[in-house]
Amino acid sequence: MIALTSFLSAATLNQTLKRVVFSLPEGAEPIDASPVVAGDEPMAEGGAPENAEPGPDDAPPPPEDNPVASARRLSKSDLVDPFVRRSIFDSTKVGATADGVAGGEVGASELRYVLIATMVAEPELFSSALIAKDDRESRSQGYGVGDTLEGGEGKIVRIEAKKVWIDRGTGELEYIEMGAKGEAKPRPASEPEPAGESDGGITKEGDNKFIVERKLLEDAMANIDSLASKVRVVPHRGADGEVDGYRLSAIRRGSIFDKLGIKNGDIVHQVNGMGLTSPDQALSAFQSLQSESNFTFEVSRRNKRQTFEYEVR
Template sequence: MDKKILTLNIVVSILILVVIAMIASDVIAYKLSRTFPSSLKKESTLAPAVRRNDLAAFSSILEKGLFGKATQGRLTPIAQAEGPAATSPNDLILLGTAIGSFRETFAFILRQSTHEEKVFRLGEDVFDIGPLVSVRKEGVEIQSGDSRIKLLTPTEVPGEAAGAPGTASQAGSLASKVSPGGYVIDQRALTAALDNIGQAMSDARLLPNSKDGKVEGFNVSEVKPGGIFAMVGINNGDTLLSINDFALDSPEKAMQTLVSLKGQSRIKLDLIRNGRPTTFTYDIR
């Protein structure tokens, strides 16, 4: 009887020692993992690469068709998905600029690959390239990393001079007066002028007319004879308030409204000329 009890005690003691050893092993492993976390992370990051190499080692088996012709083939690596391509500077075209105070200075830029036209305020990021850091009548500059990208406005036609103040006779061949304040414009001529929106944006200079910190229309100057602004009868010195009842209270609206004229059958201009509110309507035929 004593022998049986002794044997049982020995077995129980051995089991207790095994349990203690397992607990001690877990405690030591936990402390080591807390002490050397970086080495464990390196091992975990290397594991997928090792697995890929292990998989590549079986490519010869697949190519030789070890398990019959039905299983013969090539092991093709999985191509990693590429992110969207960054916009190239050559993909951008400067359509026009509007220059005023810091918050009223803009550039109208076209991304050719997506046919996206967008107005950017000075300081804003131009698509995914970088911030717009400089806006002038002849061009803009975009900061891209440590370098600057320059975009120039469409080249002006040589020999053209700015329209003289108070004259709109150049529009006479394109627009004919049918009533006081009412005109008819040739549709083909208007469409042709708007087909090159970049050139149209350089047909006059628009400066925000600010009152009490708000934009109320745009002061027009440097109107080019034969351009879109001269065609619709806008003169140097006019203040353009609205087009088709859309108030021009920001450079974005001014540029976008000009673009939207293409395809219209009627144009209404509200402006101030010589200090007086004036309205012109144009039927496009």
């Protein structure tokens, strides 16, 4: 009985390891993870003896009872995400979410973490990731699906080959990616941006106050298609179920949205007091900025409403 139990455990381990994918940084050497089973008989692929006769218990379970087959089925995010990433102010995006998370997947997280390695397994529950804080003194830690990051800054909800998705309780998912290079590190939340600094035609004068060069604004508004390629915009529904603004994400660094102080996950409710409740209203509000000398954005960030003020010169 003990020998039979050991044999079945080894076979299960072998089959599981064959479905595991390791992702390591460039230059790292892979490790042979094939299990070694004690015994005199040579083992065939799958962990069974080469000369063993297949028995009734060897048949795979039907698809509906097979957890691995179920794990391979397309999730809601697999079907929805390719569509919700398209175009700006698209009314077809209203209410589109991924895996039950309001707002769906947003983009790169501003958390100061580095993804060192991942192990992707089936079922997904057995996947794991090696993550460290982005500082010299931090040590890497292992995390699995459902674990909370050190300091309680977010919960890991999905682990992919070179990417880990995090839920920070803001209504959308963010990710940290392995090997991301060349991007400026985000400024810590406790360290405000100094006033008076210019960023390519936009100068920050204080908390949520900016001076904008007119030419920069006119050039940006003159090409809506180019503007749309630098951000992902999804309608946001309020507590009453009606659209009350647009959630911005996947904001490109150096784009006008970035320079205006807008961050991934921000919800813009009003522009110059005009509510953004439909695609037509949103387009009209943003296009009207070309002729304004002052304008404001009413924004929700981490469930807190705030007003951004801009002076055009």
